[in-house]
Amino acid sequence: MTFQATIQNEVRTVGVGLHSGNLVTMTLKPAPPNTGIVFVRTDLNGAYVKASIEHIDFSMLQLATTLRSGRALVQTTEHLLSAAMGSAIDNLIVELDGAEVPIMDGSATPFLMLLEEAGRREQAVAAQVLRVTKPFFFEKDGKKVWVTPASDMRVSYEIRFDHPLIQRQRKTLVVNAAAYSGQVAPARTFGFLRDLNYLRGQGLIKGGSVDNAIVLDSDHMLNESLRLKDEFVSHKILDMIGDLAMAGTRLEGHFQGYKAGHEMHALFLQALLENEDCYEMVRGDVAAESPVFATSMVEVPVPA
Ligand SMILES: [Zn+2]
Incomplete structure (x- = not known):
């Protein structure tokens, strides 16, 4: 049996947004089983969007993968999501105080290190x-x-x-x-x-x-x-x-x-x-x- 997993502890990083050039603070938090990966805009009263195909903004796919649901727009999601999939993390809350996941060094290693720092925790629900x-x-x-x-x-x-x-x-x-x-x-x-x-x-x-x-x-x-x-x-x-x-x-x-x-x-x-x-x-x-x-x-x- 393979179980769903989230992270053990909350972790945080700060980095530049590729498009805005502004500093963004990103906080990763554990999430209950069957949550999936959810981006929360703390600068927009907690407006959120789940990483899911129906929330992809197909008009903004030239450079990066943008998610949108109502007011919650989050750009440059793919490297963090890749690191989560590479780490077999199913459930995660990603809080951002801006519209972009920070670009870090342009790879997924900084996100992988952050997830490793947070620790992986298996949950008592089967993975889908x-x-x-x-x-x-x-x-x-x-x-x-x-x-x-x-x-x-x-x-x-x-x-x-x-x-x-x-x-x-x-x-x-x-x-x-x-x-x-x-x-x-x-x-x-x-x-x-x-x-x-x-x-x-x-x-x-x-x-x-x-x-x-x-x-x-x-x-x-x-x-x-x-x-x-x-x-x-x-x-x-x-x-x-x-x-x-x-x-x-x-x-x-x-x-x-x-x-x-x-x-x-x-x-x-x-x-x-x-x-x-x-x-x-x-x-x-x-x-x-x-x-x-x-x-x-x-x-x-x-x-x-
Ligand atoms: Zn890329």
């Missing part, structure tokens, strides 16, 4: 698992996201960028605590200088810098070094795990992305959830977490 039973494909404008049945949660991703530091990168891993903390969490978000200058001109990403992103010009990076040799595709996996957390359950299946991004991840998940013949919901009866540090560079089969 969305188990994929049939392949499901989603394609749009040459971008693809798909899933096939698997005995655990695994993710594969392939990206292609005409840049000497990226070119084509592929990666596959089984999502367990060791693989997540070593191979996914440290990967920082990345962007191209030309896009960043344009976005700044639009009044966006005021908090963005080489302190919280890998910034690429036409053939170099402005940062000193990479953290992982495949840091770019690893960050796409980080983002995908965070966006798939909007299912509100644990996941069992092999999820794959090809040249995708937040919008594709969200559209895929929405379509998958509507195709109820492709999955079943099970309680507690999830395959045991693989004890093996299972990550490998295998070929990602791209559907025709």
Whole structure:
């Protein structure tokens, strides 16, 4: 039996919001079973929004995943949600005194460390698992996201960028605590200088810098070094795990992305959830977490 989990103790951090450039205080608190992950705006009298596919703001998916319910709008949720899924935390209250989860260093490691500091506590209620039973494909404008049945949660991703530091990168891993903390969490978000200058001109990403992103010009990076040799595709996996957390359950299946991004991840998940013949919901009866540090560079089969 696999049980739901929350955190043991309240923890807090302060960081810059990527878009506003303002400081945001974020407090993580334990939550009862079946709560899910709920963002609370303390600056808006406790207006809240749950991390769930129906609350994704599809008009704001270009740069990050935004949740909205009534007055409660929360931007840049994906790295924290990814860390929660990578830590198998099901229930969590996330208090914010602003509209953004702080960007920290652009990776999920600071959130993972915060969750580790808080401690993980199992709860006496079985975890809910969305188990994929049939392949499901989603394609749009040459971008693809798909899933096939698997005995655990695994993710594969392939990206292609005409840049000497990226070119084509592929990666596959089984999502367990060791693989997540070593191979996914440290990967920082990345962007191209030309896009960043344009976005700044639009009044966006005021908090963005080489302190919280890998910034690429036409053939170099402005940062000193990479953290992982495949840091770019690893960050796409980080983002995908965070966006798939909007299912509100644990996941069992092999999820794959090809040249995708937040919008594709969200559209895929929405379509998958509507195709109820492709999955079943099970309680507690999830395959045991693989004890093996299972990550490998295998070929990602791209559907025709
Ligand atoms: Zn990201």
